Amino acid sequence: xxxxxxxxxxxxxxxxxxxxxxxxxxxxxxxxxxxxxxxxxxxxxxxxxxxxxxxxxxxxxxxxxxxxxxxxxxxxxxxxxxxxxxxxxxxxxxxxxxxxxxxxxxxxxxxxxxxxxxxxxxxxxxxxxxxxxxxxxxxxxxxxxxxxxxxxxxxxxxxxxxxxxxxxxxxxxxxxxxxxxxxxxxxxxxxxxxxxxxxxxxxxxxxxxxxxxxxxxxxxxxxxxxxxxxxxxxxxxxxxxxxxxxxxxxxxxxxxxxxxxxxxxxxxxxxxxxxxxxxxxxxxxxxxxxxxxxxxxxxxxxxxxxxxxxxxxxxxxxxxxxxxxxxxxxxxxxxxxxxxxxxxxxxxxxxxxxxxxxxxxxxxxxxxxxxxxxxx
Amino acid sequence: xxxxxxxxxxxxxxxxxxxxxxxxxxxxxxxxxxxxxxxxxxxxxxxxxxxxxxxxxxxxxxxxxxxxxxxxxxxxxxxxxxxxxxxxxxxxxxxxxxxxxxxxxxxxxxxxxxxxxxxxxxxxxxxxxxxxxxxxxxxxxxxxxxxxxxxxxxxxxxxxxxxxxxxxxxxxxxxxxxxxxxxxxxxxxxxxxxxxxxxxxxxxxxxxxxxxxxxxxxxxxxxxxxxxxxxxxxxxxxxxxxxxxxxxxxxxxxxxxxxxxxxxxxxxxxxxxxxxxxxxxxxxxxxxxxxxxxxxxxxxxxxxxxxxxxxxxxxxxxxxxxxxxxxxxxxxxxxxxxxxxxxxxxxxxxxxxxxxxxxxxxxxxxxxxxxxxxxx
Numbered sequence: 001x002x003x004x005x006x007x008x009x010x011x012x013x014x015x016x017x018x019x020x021x022x023x024x025x026x027x028x029x030x031x032x033x034x035x036x037x038x039x040x041x042x043x044x045x046x047x048x049x050x051x052x053x054x055x056x057x058x059x060x061x062x063x064x065x066x067x068x069x070x071x072x073x074x075x076x077x078x079x080x081x082x083x084x085x086x087x088x089x090x091x092x093x094x095x096x097x098x099x100x101x102x103x104x105x106x107x108x109x110x111x112x113x114x115x116x117x118x119x120x121x122x123x124x125x126x127x128x129x130x131x132x133x134x135x136x137x138x139x140x141x142x143x144x145x146x147x148x149x150x151x152x153x154x155x156x157x158x159x160x161x162x163x164x165x166x167x168x169x170x171x172x173x174x175x176x177x178x179x180x181x182x183x184x185x186x187x188x189x190x191x192x193x194x195x196x197x198x199x200x201x202x203x204x205x206x207x208x209x210x211x212x213x214x215x216x217x218x219x220x221x222x223x224x225x226x227x228x229x230x231x232x233x234x235x236x237x238x239x240x241x242x243x244x245x246x247x248x249x250x251x252x253x254x255x256x257x258x259x260x261x262x263x264x265x266x267x268x269x270x271x272x273x274x275x276x277x278x279x280x281x282x283x284x285x286x287x288x289x290x291x292x293x294x295x296x297x298x299x300x301x302x303x304x305x306x307x308x309x310x311x312x313x314x315x316x317x318x319x320x321x322x323x324x325x326x327x328x329x330x331x332x333x334x335x336x337x338x339x340x341x342x343x344x345x346x347x348x349x350x351x352x353x354x355x356x357x358x359x360x361x362x363x364x365x366x367x368x369x370x371x372x373x374x375x376x
Numbered sequence: 377x378x379x380x381x382x383x384x385x386x387x388x389x390x391x392x393x394x395x396x397x398x399x400x401x402x403x404x405x406x407x408x409x410x411x412x413x414x415x416x417x418x419x420x421x422x423x424x425x426x427x428x429x430x431x432x433x434x435x436x437x438x439x440x441x442x443x444x445x446x447x448x449x450x451x452x453x454x455x456x457x458x459x460x461x462x463x464x465x466x467x468x469x470x471x472x473x474x475x476x477x478x479x480x481x482x483x484x485x486x487x488x489x490x491x492x493x494x495x496x497x498x499x500x501x502x503x504x505x506x507x508x509x510x511x512x513x514x515x516x517x518x519x520x521x522x523x524x525x526x527x528x529x530x531x532x533x534x535x536x537x538x539x540x541x542x543x544x545x546x547x548x549x550x551x552x553x554x555x556x557x558x559x560x561x562x563x564x565x566x567x568x569x570x571x572x573x574x575x576x577x578x579x580x581x582x583x584x585x586x587x588x589x590x591x592x593x594x595x596x597x598x599x600x601x602x603x604x605x606x607x608x609x610x611x612x613x614x615x616x617x618x619x620x621x622x623x624x625x626x627x628x629x630x631x632x633x634x635x636x637x638x639x640x641x642x643x644x645x646x647x648x649x650x651x652x653x654x655x656x657x658x659x660x661x662x663x664x665x666x667x668x669x670x671x672x673x674x675x676x677x678x679x680x681x682x683x684x685x686x687x688x689x690x691x692x693x694x695x696x697x698x699x700x701x702x703x704x705x706x707x708x709x710x711x712x713x714x715x716x717x718x719x720x721x722x723x724x725x726x727x728x729x730x731x732x733x734x735x736x737x738x739x740x741x742x743x744x745x746x747x748x749x750x751x752x
Contacts, residue, residue: 023626
């Protein structure tokens, strides 16, 4: 595994100090699943936090075992000699609170009841995640991150960090993100949520107690999600109107390649992801709106920040289009902050932020090399 | 009811001659629900056929009773003195075969079994609809239409008419349409279909026998459809991020105005539309590809046509974007046909073709006035 961080082992970190969430709910105890790569330097100035998006988690790079088929979700970006260079940086990633990959979430056992939280698990906001991430940094003695990096919902966490803890973020890298969702974004999320909630096997969120999973709903949510992650052109190039059998079958079984792809993705996802976590992640997206407490002015919100920013967008991303990234850039400029902006030509839609693409990698590498130079 | 066609009465027309469908299925008997406005002139040269889109039907203009709350679905376009002027034209509309508004469809009783067709109802292609519409014209003695007009899936029928029956169409008006679906279009349709088919109350299409309706699936399909009918900007202008209660509620009930709108539209639709008809209409869309039998060349397909064309698109329509209409225009020009093209500035997305908009109405009125002048 050249350029790989190799075999990594996640660790579960227990927090016994209650956390007061934005919703008013107090979670007395929680655990976070964490993975780190590289070595924290003596003055703890080389730490990078990677924040994940809707279906992401702590397993960013490397493998958990030699026999693993796939590496972590951002293995092309993180590793020795890669843009986020683990020879230079100590990289940390976690599964966010409310997740379903080892951190405390709706599918976890509530120690007070001995049963899964299910419907009783609270809604969690981006600002709540930032709070848990700050506590995690405290635990490791990291006072300030060299960079906080995230794509999509992950970029929103980087933005929120820069506002809530200005002195703890030297650089925020906000990739394929948006300052808040549009009505259309919320609409797509709501269709996905309704697919899950109206699945008879959802049981109001307490399906764990019935020994079932709302697979149909989760499958539809994921199929729909995938359409919004890909571009019309990219989908056209990859699938076009190709028929699986070459001829019309005049029925409702899989007929076009795109149907086969989406149904496969939906089926796979529905067996591995927790339905309540999906709901929770989409609500965190809907609620994110840092300008809200600054009279609706994003510039005013960004004026709190001390970080320098790299904002990256992709031309064919219609979920969070370049225009959304430019809103962030404009607000930063209006607030007299330092920001670099790259708009990457790509056919891969929103998913482009996860993919290997030379100009994108070059931008990331150059920016992170500059950060590394500041440390050395 | 100024400028209205007034009170109209649909009529059911029975066809006893079997129809051989593209799928190979033979339907021995079928009925079409039809509505007409205006008067057929002596030489039957002033007939206009209006073809409906996915959820449309024969009731285009006027009301069925004084107490009706709403008029037909294109009442702003069709009536005395309106762009499609019933003082000049004899206007005919029908509910397509496979529909659920009175024409023979999956919810109709199969006279051979005494039970609803359900899953046994055949897939119907756009070309099959054109065949049934041609037979309907024969019944009325209409050899040639002054114009065949349709938006979206309706525009595909007008295109198909001009290829299959070149001598029977003087003008084809193809509005907010496309020469074939993209992979993304098919993908959205398949998510809608999967929502219906995986609803436990779908019962493989034979839900009628179980006394239930797959409302959940139909509701999701309609919610999703609505997102694709509206533009991001239009949705933003109408709903933005407005909260129903003014404050975040940190739960999964309706919270944003856009959620309320979509759920309401979905709920309403799920009680009035037939799930099998919805499946059938989306398949007709997926299959439409007139270039397919002409070596993939749309120009070659259009070379069959003798009609003159008006193609209309709307700037914010992302379901069938202006670029899709321009494909049709280019093919017509390459085939040396006569075509006028109007790209209307609008924020209303795909739905714009149904809405009152002065420049759009003016284009339609001018074009149809010219057709009327040819007849007089």
